[in-house]
Amino acid sequence: MILILHFVCTGLNTRGGIPRLLNAALEEYYTEATLWYLEVIFDFGTRCKLRHWQAEAQRLASTIGEDTFQQKIFFISIHSEVTRGDLFVGKDEGGDDVAVLPKEFMDYLFAGCLRPLVSRATLFMLSCGPVVTFPQSICSFKEVLLELRPAYTIAFGATHFIGAVIKSFIVAFGSRVVIQGHDLGEVFTDLLNVSVELPMHTDAYLFQFEEQMASDMPNPLSSAVHIKGMHYSWYHTHHRPWGCPLPMSCPKCGSIHSWSPSKQGEDSSGAPGRISTCQSPACGFQMFSYQPRSYQVIKVKVGEGMGWIKQAGI
Known part of the structure; x- marks a missing residue:
């Protein structure tokens, strides 16, 4: 059995959304009895709303029943606060948005008997990038993942994330991971x-x-758990050297798409990177893209100057 559970923050329009696309892609392979799709709108921006949600979460857990699922895929469609990375939980009494740290949000969302269901699930965060770009936010996020224990969690770093760009990714996920049974970590780059x-x-x-x-612990049944975080950024030697997008126009002369192919170089302190030069006449402005400290290059094709930069330890 397959469970697709979509949590939607109040006010978001999910018409034609990614979770429904995954469900549609899987319907040809499963029956109504073996493929469950549930979509739930949440709003716990006040104490009263939170109590209502806690009761709703219990009813949802009762509807789902015993955890006998082969695959559990959870989606969370939500806004993130752009200056801190906090996640929105709903509206307060005055109708204003309320945002909290990721751990607090997850503790509220997965209330009661919903919480155990997250274990071994695959969790997609359909939100803008601040949740994974601010140190306090990402630490809070990893802390709650360690408690909830989803097998995998996927998030995206775009400041203004557009879900439509991952349509091909999510259909491939359904085929390779859900239907064929490949491990997500092993095929993640293929999906990208x-x-x-x-x-x-x-x-x-x-x-x-x-x-x-943990073999060094007195109790042989003891184990050590942790969250392994990996960051994938697309690189192109001309347009995104070291995964850093070049501005569309030159900051000095305003020329559009005038960057030269980047070349290996160093800044004034000797730090390695790539230099892109504006080719507009009489300009010559240079942009420096720094080389990551610890990384693995995954090329799309041998010999081509593009691919993915994978950084561990996030």
Whole structure:
């Protein structure tokens, strides 16, 4: 059995959304009895609304029943606060938006008997990038993932994330991971390569829950758990050197699309990177893109100056 559970923050329009696309892609392979799709709108911006949601979460858990699912895919469609990365939980008494740290949000969302269902699930965060770009936010996010224990969590780093760009990605996920049974961590780069629009729009983040037996502990049954975070950014030697997008226009002369092919170089302190030069006459302005400290280059094709830069330790 497959469970697709979509949590939607109040006020968001989900017409033609990514979770429904995944459900449609899987309907040809499963029956109504073996493929469940549930969509729930949440709003717990006040104490009264929170109590109502806690009761609603219990009813939802009762509807789902015993956890006998082969695959559990959870989507969270939500806004994130642009200056801190907090996640919106709904509206307060005055109709204003309320945002909290990711851990507090997840504790509220997965209330009561919903909480155990997150274990071993695949979680998609359909939100803008601040949740994974601010240190306090990402630490809070990883803290709650360690408690909830989803097998994998996927997030995206675009400041203004557009869900439509991952349509090909999500259909490929349904085919390779859900139907064929491949491990998400092993095919993640393949899924990223399927989409033409995704690489130029957003970075991708993959968080994996890992549990290892701790042989040095007195109790042989003890285990050590942690969240392994990986950051994938698309690079192109001309347009996105070291995964850093060049501005459309030169900051000095305003010329459009005037950048030269980047060249290896160093800044004034000796730090390695790539230099892109404005080719507009009499300008010569240079942009410096710094080389990541620890990374793995995953090329799309051997010899081509583009691919993915994978950074661990996020």
